[in-house]
Amino acid sequence: xxxxxxxxxxxxxxxxxxxxxxxxxxxxxxxxxxxxxxxxxxxxxxxxxxxxxxxxxxxxxxxxxxxxxxxxxxxxxxxxxxxxxxxxxxxxxxxxxxxxxxxxxxxxxxxxxxxxxxxxxxxxxxxxxxxxxxxxxxxxxxxxxxxxxxxxxxxxxxxxxxxxxxxxxxxxxxxxxxxxxxxxxxxxxxxxxxxxxxxxxxxxxxxxxxxxxxxxxxxxxxxxxxxxxxxxxxxxxxxxxxxxxxxxxxxxxxxxxxxxxxxxxxxxxxxxxxxxxx
Amino acid sequence: xxxxxxxxxxxxxxxxxxxxxxxxxxxxxxxxxxxxxxxxxxxxxxxxxxxxxxxxxxxxxxxxxxxxxxxxxxxxxxxxxxxxxxxxxxxxxxxxxxxxxxxxxxxxxxxxxxxxxxxxxxxxxxxxxxxxxxxxxxxxxxxxxxxxxxxxxxxxxxxxxxxxxxxxxxxxxxxxxxxxxxxxxxxxxxxxxxxxxxxxxxxxxxxxxxxxxxxxxxxxxxxxxxxxxxxxxxxxxxxxxxxxxxxxxxxxxxxxxxxxxxxxxxxxxxxxxxxxxxxxxxxxxxxxxxxxxxxxxxxxxxxxxxxxxxxxxxxxxxxxxxxxxxxxxxxxxxxx
Numbered sequence: 138x139x140x141x142x143x144x145x146x147x148x149x150x151x152x153x154x155x156x157x158x159x160x161x162x163x164x165x166x167x168x169x170x171x172x173x174x175x176x177x178x179x180x181x182x183x184x185x186x187x188x189x190x191x192x193x194x195x196x197x198x199x200x201x202x203x204x205x206x207x208x209x210x211x212x213x214x215x216x217x218x219x220x221x222x223x224x225x226x227x228x229x230x231x232x233x234x235x236x237x238x239x240x241x242x243x244x245x246x247x248x249x250x251x252x253x254x255x256x257x258x259x260x261x262x263x264x265x266x267x268x269x270x271x272x273x274x275x276x277x278x279x280x281x282x283x284x285x286x287x288x289x290x291x292x293x294x295x296x297x298x299x300x301x302x303x304x305x306x307x308x309x310x311x312x313x314x315x316x317x318x319x320x321x322x323x324x325x326x327x328x329x330x331x332x333x334x335x336x337x338x339x340x341x342x343x344x345x346x347x348x349x350x351x352x353x354x355x356x357x358x359x360x361x362x363x364x365x366x367x368x369x370x371x372x373x374x375x376x377x378x379x380x381x382x383x384x385x386x387x388x389x390x391x392x393x394x395x396x397x398x399x400x401x402x403x404x405x406x407x408x409x410x411x412x413x414x415x
Numbered sequence: 416x417x418x419x420x421x422x423x424x425x426x427x428x429x430x431x432x433x434x435x436x437x438x439x440x441x442x443x444x445x446x447x448x449x450x451x452x453x454x455x456x457x458x459x460x461x462x463x464x465x466x467x468x469x470x471x472x473x474x475x476x477x478x479x480x481x482x483x484x485x486x487x488x489x490x491x492x493x494x495x496x497x498x499x500x501x502x503x504x505x506x507x508x509x510x511x512x513x514x515x516x517x518x519x520x521x522x523x524x525x526x527x528x529x530x531x532x533x534x535x536x537x538x539x540x541x542x543x544x545x546x547x548x549x550x551x552x553x554x555x556x557x558x559x560x561x562x563x564x565x566x567x568x569x570x571x572x573x574x575x576x577x578x579x580x581x582x583x584x585x586x587x588x589x590x591x592x593x594x595x596x597x598x599x600x601x602x603x604x605x606x607x608x609x610x611x612x613x614x615x616x617x618x619x620x621x622x623x624x625x626x627x628x629x630x631x632x633x634x635x636x637x638x639x640x641x642x643x644x645x646x647x648x649x650x651x652x653x654x655x656x657x658x659x660x661x662x663x664x665x666x667x668x669x670x671x672x673x674x675x676x677x678x679x680x681x682x683x684x685x686x687x688x689x690x691x692x693x694x695x696x697x698x699x700x701x702x703x704x705x706x707x708x709x710x711x712x713x714x715x716x717x718x719x720x721x722x723x724x725x726x727x728x729x730x731x732x733x734x735x736x737x738x739x740x741x742x743x744x745x746x747x748x749x750x751x
Contacts, residue, residue, distance in 0.1 A: 192745070250618075257623035275608045275625065358567060358609040360748040371611075375486040375570045376738065377511055 169390065175383040187384045192360050193369050199277055200366040201392065204345035207284035212338045215292025216330070222293070223300040237293050240286055245350030252283055253355045275357030280365060283351045288341030295337035299330055328411040335404040339397055346393050442475040445675050445682060448498035450485035450508075450572070451612060452635065453661075456698040457502070463694060464685045468678065476678055484612060485572055492518065492666065499670045499679040502663045505572040507730050509664050516668070523664040526680075532660035533686035534700040537720050538573075538580040540651040541620065541629040541636045548627045552653045553584045556628060557601040564626035565606050566616040568744055572659075573613035577630045578603075578744065579733065580657035583726045587655065600747045621648070632659060634699035637714065658720040661700070 176184065187193070221227075222234055240248065256263045256273035263274060273279050303326070311321040349367040356363045366389055373382035449457060461478040468476050481488065481498070489508040492498050493515045501519070503509055512519040524530045542550050548561060556563050566574035578599065585598035610616040613631055620629035621639060628651075629636075636650045663683050670676045685691045692702040696711045708715065727733050737743045 187740070190740070191749070253623065257625065259624040274623065275619075353611060354615070357607065358611070359607070360609075372567075372569045374490065375484065377486065377490065377515075378740075381740070 172383045172386050172390065175380060176387045179380045179384055184384050187381045188388045192364070193366070193385060195361045196364045196366040196369050197388075197392070199280065199364065200346060200389075201396075203277065203280045203284055203365075204342050207281055207288055207345050208338045208342035210281075210285050211288045211292045211341045212334055215289055215337060215341075216296055216334060218289075219293045219296040219300055223297060237290050239290075240288075241290050245287065245348065246354065248286060249283060249351035249354030252279070252286060252351065256282065256355065274355055275359075275363070277356075277363050279355035279357065280352050280363060283355050284345040284348060287348055287351055288345050291340035291344060292334065292337035295333045295340065296330060299333040303329060328407070331411065332404050332408040335400055335407065339400040339404070342400070343393060343397060346389065442477055443675065443678065444477045444479055445499040445670075445679055446479045446481060446497065447500050447502055447682070448481045448488050448492055448496065449502045450488060450504050451482055452614060453502060453504075454480070454482045456695065456700070459694045459697065460686065460691060463690055464682055467685060467688075467690065468681060473678065473681075478682065484570070486570075497669050497673065498666055499673065499675045500663065500665055500683055502661065502683075503572075504659065504661045505575065505730070506660075506662045507734060508572075509662050510730065512664070512666065518666050518668045519664045520667050524662070526665065527663065527683055528687050529703045530660070530662070531664060531683075532662050532703070533683075533691065534695045534702055535658050535660045536632045536634045536700050537656045537658055537718060538577045538630055539633045539636050539656065539718075540653060541631060541639060541648050542627065542651055544647050544649060546649055546651065550628050550651055553581055553598075553602070553655075556581070556605065556630070557598055559605075561605050561628070562607050562626040563602060563605045564608060564610075564616050564620045564629040565603075566613050566631075567609040567611055569738065571610075571612045571616075573616070573632055573635075574609075575738070576632070576657050576659045578737070579723060579727060580630075580653075580655075582737075583657060583721050584653070584655050586726065596743060596747065603747055617643075633701070633715075637699040652716055652718045655719050655721065658722045660722070 179187070218237065222230065222237075253274050254260050256266070256279060258264065258267045258272070258274070260274070266273060271278075273282055307325055308321050311325045312318075316324070347367065349365070349371070352365055353368060356365060356368075358364055358368060366385065370382045370385050370389075373379075373385065447457060447461075457478075457480050461480065464478060465476050481491075481496070483491075485503050485505065485508045489501070489503070489511050492501060492512060501509060501512065506524075509519060509523060513521050513523070520526070527533070540550060540556075542548065548555070550556070550561070555561060565577050568574035568578040581599050581602050582595050585595040586592070589595060589598065608616075608619050608625055610619055613635055616629060616631060617635060617639060619625050621643065633650075640646075640648050640650050663686060665676065665679045665683060667676070670679045686695070687703065689704060689707060692704040692707040695702045696707055696714070699714065701715055702708050702711075723730055723733055728736075735742070
């Protein structure tokens with residue numbers, strides 16, 4: 138009886154699960170628990186003092202706010218880009234497709250320096266924005282620009298395969314039943330894409346929260362204005378305050394974990410809903 | 416438990432370093448861990464030392480270099496990087512090796528001449544060609560309407576020296592800590608960008624065209640004015656600045672283990688020799704040797720300087736009063 142119960146069609150369940158858990162622990166859980174262990178060397182009052190210092194709180198707002206906004210921008214324009222790449226053929230399409238991955242491959246410091254050079258007041262783009270009083274480099278807007286840049290591939294690459302699998306017949310059916318274009322998008326296409334879009338959003342967001350290399354060049358790093366949370370961590374490390382650094386890091390981890398949990402829950406919910414709809 | 420884990424980690428890191436160094440082990444090597452912008456200097460010093468060492472009857476020796484942000488480098492040594500000597504631009508980065516693990520002897524300043532500092536530099540102003548804003552002294556930097564580029568004092572030794580130089584100037588002028596605090600607050604309110612390090616600030620000022628004045632080390636300023644900047648910048652010497660002495664030390668615990676104490680000591684002594692001092696002058700640092708300094712006097716206008724020990728009660732006090740959490744620096748940026 139009991140042997141029949143544990144019988145599985147696929148062999149190697151225990152081996153693969155054991156391997157997966159071991160691998161996860163080695164790569165993710167042990168380093169992360171080291172962060173928390175180091176934090177526990179601080180007493181509670183000191184911990185609160187470090188993580189709620191006004192300068193640090195200001196960085197949470199910028200880091201999480203700009204990351205969410207950047208992920209939202211990427212969700213919209215990443216979807217457009219994926220749509221264009223899947224549905225239309227145009228000269229240089231393969232090239233554009235390959236370019237999408239560039240932010241993955243480029244060292245972040247290079248991206249940061251390139252963006253700063255472009256958006257500084259003497260840069261190619263910055264010189265045209267300057268007369269309008271728009272400043273991008275060395276402001277929080279610069280942070281947003283960098284985060285949008287590094288997050289773009291995540292949305293495109295998660296939405297693209299779903300779009301490729303999507304039959305145009307569905308849209309034709311909707312049109313033949315009298316649906317307007319917007320209705321077709323809203324009620325037919327979007328529900329199918331939503332889970333993948335949310336995954337892309339979550340990935341772009343997670344990447345943006347932890348991003349340091351590219352942001353640091355364009356941000357200007359003024360206290361209370363354009364400092365990101367990872368900079369606060371680096372600042373503490375530079376001063377040999379490893380406990381303070383891990384304290385801020387653990388707050389970041391907890392925040393990010395909660396947000397990712399919410400996004401994943403949302404994704405599971407939409408997947409279930411659209412699955413039932415279908 | 417965590418301690419044991421740490422030790423075994425350290426050992427495996429050391430083993431890894433040993434394996435990668437295996438190829439070069441035929442000859443003796445020593446590792447010099449240094450800060451970010453000393454790369455070019457030591458590239459010249461190292462072969463000169465190897466040649467001199469051999470001439471004195473020593474064995475073949477290769478000096479390896481490692482460069483990076485100074486605190487990061489000291490952190491790597493604490494974490495197990497097997498370096499024989501450390502050469503920094505501010506003494507807290509060596510004192511930390513005394514504090515954590517006793518890697519360096521507590522009296523390291525007494526092991527070499529001039530408190531173990533083979534050269535100095537100082538914080539000066541770099542302005543755009545012709546000095547359009549007529550910047551002459553620290554007072555101008557604190558006036559409204561001026562933009563000052565300084566690297567972040569929290570992450571950069573260069574920025575820290577600038578902050579302390581301004582503080583010392585204001586202290587002398589106003590005669591009180593309150594006056595100095597007020598002055599330095601005004602100055603830092605004029606800072607539009609805080610780069611992580613000295614080179615970043617240089618880029619912001621020279622390439623991005625941000626700011627009216629860059630405050631940086633004299634050697635960096637000479638390098639920009641004469642070489643990098645293409646004759647677009649002028650150096651301005653303030654009436655008073657800080658002496659930034661670059662400290663060096665043998666990392667005794669590691670050198671003893673590796674049996675390199677003698678050569679490590681000779682290496683650092685070489686920095687104080689006429690040949691070493693000549694190399695130092697070549698890279699625009701102020702040599703300690705009076706005759707070498709005199710020879711290059713044209714490059715180094717006389718400037719009145721003070722040291723952290725003279726005016727600000729030493730590095731330990733400065734760290735505690737100014738740069739610790741909630742210290743004067745934090746209060747100054749809060750005021751803005």
